[in-house]
Structures are given as C-alpha cells and as structure tokens.
Amino acid sequence: MSKHPRITLVTGGARSGKSALAESLAAAHEGTRIYIATAEAWDDEMTQRIGLHRDRRGSGWQTVEEPRDLAGALARTDGQGVRLVDCLTLWLSNLMAEGQPDPHIRALCRALDAQQDPVVLVTNELGLGIVPENALARRFRDEHGWMNQAVVAIADEVWMAVSGLPLRLKPQRGTS
Amino acid sequence: MSKHPRITLVTGGARSGKSALAESLAAAHEGTRIYIATAEAWDDEMTQRIGLHRDRRGSGWQTVEEPRDLAGALARTDGQGVRLVDCLTLWLSNLMAEGQPDPHIRALCRALDAQQDPVVLVTNELGLGIVPENALARRFRDEHGWMNQAVVAIADEVWMAVSGLPLRLKPQRGTS
Amino acid sequence: MSKHPRITLVTGGARSGKSALAESLAAAHEGTRIYIATAEAWDDEMTQRIGLHRDRRGSGWQTVEEPRDLAGALARTDGQGVRLVDCLTLWLSNLMAEGQPDPHIRALCRALDAQQDPVVLVTNELGLGIVPENALARRFRDEHGWMNQAVVAIADEVWMAVSGLPLRLKPQRGTS
Numbered sequence: 001m002s003k004h005p006r007i008t009l010v011t012g013g014a015r016s017g018k019s020a021l022a023e024s025l026a027a028a029h030e031g032t033r034i035y036i037a038t039a040e041a042w043d044d045e046m047t048q049r050i051g052l053h054r055d056r057r058g059s060g061w062q063t064v065e066e067p068r069d070l071a072g073a074l075a076r077t078d079g080q081g082v083r084l085v086d087c088l089t090l091w092l093s094n095l096m097a098e099g100q101p102d103p104h105i106r107a108l109c110r111a112l113d114a115q116q117d118p119v120v121l122v123t124n125e126l127g128l129g130i131v132p133e134n135a136l137a138r139r140f141r142d143e144h145g146w147m148n149q150a151v152v153a154i155a156d157e158v159w160m161a162v163s164g165l166p167l168r169l170k171p172q173r174g175t176s
Numbered sequence: 177m178s179k180h181p182r183i184t185l186v187t188g189g190a191r192s193g194k195s196a197l198a199e200s201l202a203a204a205h206e207g208t209r210i211y212i213a214t215a216e217a218w219d220d221e222m223t224q225r226i227g228l229h230r231d232r233r234g235s236g237w238q239t240v241e242e243p244r245d246l247a248g249a250l251a252r253t254d255g256q257g258v259r260l261v262d263c264l265t266l267w268l269s270n271l272m273a274e275g276q277p278d279p280h281i282r283a284l285c286r287a288l289d290a291q292q293d294p295v296v297l298v299t300n301e302l303g304l305g306i307v308p309e310n311a312l313a314r315r316f317r318d319e320h321g322w323m324n325q326a327v328v329a330i331a332d333e334v335w336m337a338v339s340g341l342p343l344r345l346k347p348q349r350g351t352s
Numbered sequence: 353m354s355k356h357p358r359i360t361l362v363t364g365g366a367r368s369g370k371s372a373l374a375e376s377l378a379a380a381h382e383g384t385r386i387y388i389a390t391a392e393a394w395d396d397e398m399t400q401r402i403g404l405h406r407d408r409r410g411s412g413w414q415t416v417e418e419p420r421d422l423a424g425a426l427a428r429t430d431g432q433g434v435r436l437v438d439c440l441t442l443w444l445s446n447l448m449a450e451g452q453p454d455p456h457i458r459a460l461c462r463a464l465d466a467q468q469d470p471v472v473l474v475t476n477e478l479g480l481g482i483v484p485e486n487a488l489a490r491r492f493r494d495e496h497g498w499m500n501q502a503v504v505a506i507a508d509e510v511w512m513a514v515s516g517l518p519l520r521l522k523p524q525r526g527t528s
Contacts, residue, residue, distance in 0.1 A: 015479050127190030127480075129480065141190050145189070162477065163361075163500040163504045169338055303365030305480060307478075318367050325367070
C-alpha cells in the first residue's frame with residue numbers, strides 16, 4: 001500500500017472547482033507531472049476554456065493531447081510521473097460522436113488497473129437535473145453515469161467538488 | 177427501536193447507482209422481498225430500463241406493479257416483508273399527468289407512518305441543473321422537491337448515491 | 353473569534369429546503385433580523401414564490417428589497433443585526449441582464465469581508481445537469497459557479513441542503 005492513492009477520481013458540476021482540486025491532488029505527488037487533455041478545440045468557447053485551464057496550471061506540466069485513446073496514453077506515460085486526465089466527460093463525448101463507447105471504457109478500466117504511477121481523473125456529475133427532452137442527451141447521461149460508476153469501482157479515492165469545496169466520497173470517514 | 181430502520185429513502189441523480197444501493201439496503205432485511213414498481217412501460221426506452229432493473233434484482237423478489245395507489249400497495253403488503261418502492265419520481269410523474277398530486281403525497285406519508293415492516297424508497301435529486309425553460313418541468317421540479325422533503329421528514333435513514341457511492345445524509349455522523 | 357460564524361453560505365438545488373435552512377441559521381442569532389430580498393416580482397410565478405417565503409418567515413423580520421446593490425445594502429444595514437440575503441442566483445440574474453457582473457461580485461466580496469454583524473446568504477447549485485443547449489444559460493452557469501466559489505472562499509461556514517437535509521461542507525468534520 002503506497003502512501004498516496006494510485007487512482008483518484010474528482011467529480012463535480014460545471015464551475016465547481018473540480019479541475020483546480022484535481023491539479024492540487026496531482027501536485028501533491030513528487031516528480032514529473034503530465035497533463036492528458038481530452039478536449040478538442042472545435043470552437044471559440046472551448047479554445048477559451050482550454051486556455052484558462054492551461055494558464056492556471058502554469059509551467060511544470062507536460063501536456064499530452066489525447067481525445068480518444070486514453071488507455072494508450074496512460075500506457076505510454078506510465079513510469080514517467082503522475083498523470084492528470086481532464087476530463088472523462090469530453091472523452092466520452094468524443095467517443096459517442098464515433099460509435100459505441102463501451103469497449104473504450106473497458107479498455108480504460110483495464111489500463112487504470114495496470115498503472116504503476118498515480119493517475120488523477122476529472123469527470124462531471126451531470127444527472128442531477130430534470131430529464132433532458134433530447135434523446136441523445138438522455139443517452140449521454142446514461143452512458144456517462146455508467147462510465148463514472150466503472151471508474152469509481154477502481155478508484156482508491158473519490159472526491160466531489162461543490163462550489164469550490166472538496167467533499168471526500170471514498171474512502172469516507174464518519175458517514176458509514 | 178428496531179435494529180434496522182423502518183423507512184429508508186435513497187435519492188440520487190440519473191445513473192448514480194441509487195436502485196442498486198436501495199436493493200442492497202432492502203436485501204439486508206431477512207424474509208420476503210417485495211418490489212413495488214411504479215413505472216409504466218409506455219415506450220421502448222422505458223421497457224428496456226425496466227428489464228435492466230429486473231435482471232439485476234434476480235429471483236427472490238415478488239413484484240407488485242402500482243403506478244398510482246402507493247398508499248394502498250403499502251397497506252396491502254405490510255406484514256409480508258420488506259418493500260422496495262422504485263421510484264417516487266415516476267410515481268409523481270404518473271400523478272401529475274392526471275391532476276393534483278398533493279392528496280396522494282399526504283396519503284403516502286400517512287401510509288409510511290403506519291407501516292410495521294420496513295420500506296425502502298427510491299427517488300431522484302433533480303433540482304441541481306439550470307432552471308428549465310419549460311413551465312411544466314419547473315412545476316414538476318417544485319412538486320418533486322416538496323415530495324422529497326415530506327418523505328425525508330418521515331424517513332429514519334436517507335442516503336444519496338453519487339457515481340455509485342453511498343453518502344449518508346440522515347442520520348449523519350461527524351458533520352453536525 | 354466569535355461564537356457564531358460571521359458569514360454563512362447556504363447552497364442547494366431547487367426546492368431543497370435551502371431558504372428554510374438559511375432562515376433557521378439566521379434565527380439562531382439574537383437581536384434584529386433583516387431579510388434582504390433580491391427577487392423582483394416580474395411575473396405571477398415569482399410573485400407567488402415571494403409570498404410563500406414571506407409567509408414562512410413570519411413576523412420578526414425587517415425586509416429590505418435590493419435587486420442589484422447588495423454591497424450597499426450590507427453596508428447600510430451593518431450594526432443593525434443579522435442579515436439574510438435570498439438569493440445570490442436571482443441577484444446574478446439581475447446583474448447579467450444589465451452587463452458584466454464581475455465588478456459587482458468583487459464589491460460584494462469586499463463588503464462581506466468588512467461586515468461586523470453576521471450575514472447568511474442563499475445560493476443555488478445549478479451545474480449538475482446536462483450542458484444547456486442555450487449559450488446564455490451556459491454563460492450564466494459559468495458566472496454563477498465563479499460567484500459561488502468567490503463567496504465560499506470568504507465564508508466561515510457553508511451548508512448544502514439536499515431534499516430538506518443540511519450537509520455541512522465548511523468546516524467539515526471527519527471527512528478530510
């Protein structure tokens with residue numbers, strides 16, 4: 001059992017401070033820090049968000065862009081330091097634009113299980129609103145929830161960010 | 177005071193693992209297990225969801241279908257074993273399609289208060305998104321929140337599922 | 353360090369019991385109670401919601417209506433007793449209808465920092481649903497999340513209401 005958890009998941013709503021929390025959890029690890037970005041800058045809004053995140057991280061991070069083959073990116077970077085994957089929601093969105101995401105999610109879980117160096121992953125909680133009228137949004141919400149549950153089952157530590165505050169969900173103290 | 181709580185509510189977002197959590201809480205009770213289904217299979221998507229839940233529960237459950245008269249179903253099954261009601265959100269949706277839900281919610285609360293055997297109920301948290309543009313969705317969100325608060329006031333134990341993890345909200349340890 | 357926290361934020365979803373929780377936290381302070389309402393009654397639905405909140409509070413509250421200049425309202429009422437601001441979400445909505453909210457949010461934070469008497473503020477968690485299709489709703493969600501994080505950073509105590517139950521997020525016991 002290592003001092004630090006090997007697989008950490010940070011979930012939360014939009015603008016809840018989850019990326020900042022994930023960065024501080026990753027920065028607690030010594031050595032090289034590798035940022036695995038799943039975002040593709042296909043419009044101005046996204047380009048701006050990517051820039052904001054990059055500015056906050058500052059120097060001291062290596063960046064790997066990998067919108068689809070996360071399992072491969074983790075395998076290639078294992079042994080080089082802590083990895084921060086930001087985020088699984090955009091990754092799933094990229095996968096669903098091209099077909100069935102399930103084999104990719106299973107490959108991600110196998111890759112996470114095999115990692116030697118720590119990994120911090122960012123995802124969203126997005127099932128807490130009214131049922132979407134759009135059938136594609138409902139399907140995304142379902143697939144996303146199942147993805148989150150699959151990664152949570154592997155994770156040593158799970159946090160939820162709420163308005164910038166961290167709430168630890170796994171392991172819990174004093175609430176079971 | 178019995179060893180197990182008599183009335184348990186499990187809330188959570190879509191695909192948060194709330195039905196699985198509720199089933200495991202219900203399965204902790206010995207004796208017969210009765211599943212009270214409020215869903216009506218009016219389209220393929222819903223038929224598929226119902227099938228998924230039934231497959232996961234497996235055998236060992238008796239199923240009662242009751243889309244509207246929950247108070248009656250609880251009265252009829254009390255004394256036969258633990259009941260799992262899945263879910264209050266669909267029940268409210270069925271009620272609102274036909275008129276004012278308030279008398280039914282009050283009848284449910286009176287029935288819960290009178291139960292001898294344990295009841296586990298599943299509901300959704302659905303007020304944590306942007307205000308819906310649709311007036312009916314806003315009204316549903318309001319009625320649903322009031323329903324949840326009324327059942328929470330009666331419940332001995334309340335859990336929230338987040339990405340498959342249980343967070344106990346009532347009674348809380350270490351957070352008050 | 354005073355016995356009671358000076359700045360308290362209560363967040364939560366729609367119909368989660370956050371206003372009732374905020375009122376009970378404010379009512380724990382002795383002396384005059386001042387309700388600072390940010391709502392403007394521009395339609396029947398809003399008029400009805402305002403009336404429901406006023407009826408629940410009952411007498412014993414002074415009401416100040418201030419849809420925009422919250423910093424000014426706090427400065428004018430400091431020294432007169434506990435203030436309950438309900439809510440920051442409507443305030444931000446009023447500000448965004450007129451221009452850039454950022455200077456107003458900074459002014460609010462400076463005003464909160466300078467208060468002698470306690471302040472309880474109500475806000476919403478609204479980033480936990482599917483990404484809104486509407487660009488204005490996405491921008492509101494972003495600004496709102498940043499506003500919440502800025503106020504959380506100043507607050508001595510932060511609570512989240514879930515289905516009528518209080519979950520304390522700051523300071524946390526037993527979860528860090």
